[in-house]
Amino acid sequence: MRLAYYPGCVSRSTGKEMDRSTRAVCVALGIELEELPDWSCCGATHVPNELVSTGLAARNIIQTELPIMTPCSICYSNLRNAVQRMEVPEVRSKVDAVLTKSHERARIRHVLDVILEVLQKDDDRLVVPLKDLKTAPYYGCLLTRPKGGIDSPEFPTIMEGLVKTLKAEPVDFGLKAFCCAGPIFMPQEEAAADIIYSILKDAKKAGAEVLVTVCPLCHLMLDAKQKSLERRHGEQIGIPVLYVTQLVGIALGLGPEELGLNMNSVSPMPVVEKVYERVAK
């Protein structure tokens, strides 16, 4: 399989382990990635004019003829939204007038969806079963929104399926698709901190040993903010938060270095060691 790869801006900073594990997992699964030439920011959640936001996404879409894959739910949602909006003739003609070329029927994919497709055909590559690892999928918002995508925008279950494929145990929790409030973190830190505290507590109460995310902003909030929340609330939370590509990479037998596991704030190493111990038994 050959895909254009849209890493997104955070892959060069706060989401380096997302980028690294995405590339490593794709190599291991025989997925050939071609980085999108001269890609630009999708606008994230900070370009309020929808036509401009559509134009920014469309500029990326026209850089390739290949299906475009991204590991970031925000980029994914913006690119998908642009494809939907471009079906409106008036929107399309305005956007096309600004860009150097037009695109036909672009296909946008999230790395989660690509991995699942490959593993459903061939799960022989899963050499390290994540036996009994209590794994809580955290969806956040944008993997399935706008609607019409790979799963229900209200009650997604696609990651539970992946978790089972990896022989881990999915843990359900009430706030699994509740917004992490990341987009208002800068101006509204306290409110956002309260929300992520609730999400982490909810997952912990449900028995999660590890959380899995598909969005670098959710990840930043749940992982990099976790120690600060512990200090604020005077309690230990201690839940590692893995990118879905890191979780899959562990099951593929890839090492901590290849998956950037040393870059997570809450170390996932104790969990990885537990997995290897269970496999050895």
Place this chain on the structure above:
Amino acid sequence: MSPVKGDAKFTNEVLRLAGLEVRTCIQCGTCSAACPTAHLMDNSIRRLVKFSLEGRKEEALASSSVWLCTSCLLCTVRCPRGIRPKVLVGALRDIFEREGRKDKDQAYEDLFMRQIMDLGRISEALLSAEYLLADPASAVQTMEMGLELLPKGKITVQKDRIKGTDEVKSIFAELGKG
């Protein structure tokens, strides 16, 4: 919907940016019930729609709610009339910004867009540093996050400018007009 008594020009501009279907709002409040930050808002999303349709420009633009939307899209998923309230909030932000109005919540968005126009991509470190000047109270959280990320090698300070910045600028300039 009640007849427009207020600023009809404002109403029309919101409709142009957010879609004519906004007029079909039945004020059921599903958007507000779905909103993950409703508890922080002075006016619910339902009221922002109402203010917009009634031309109550000042009430709409002065509302803190405009800056509390996280773009989670749940309102848009659930709206029984197929309205996209998130895009309506975006329209209010856009109008606020185009009129040159300023506040701390808007400052982050403004810096974000300037950086896309300037470099084509976002440098989170640079953005946080610039925001610090606009909102000195953010120093604590920025330092805390910085100290967390620095040893992990996740703070990149070098500017990374794409070739197509002119194209990006024209996207903002041309499509921003409407």
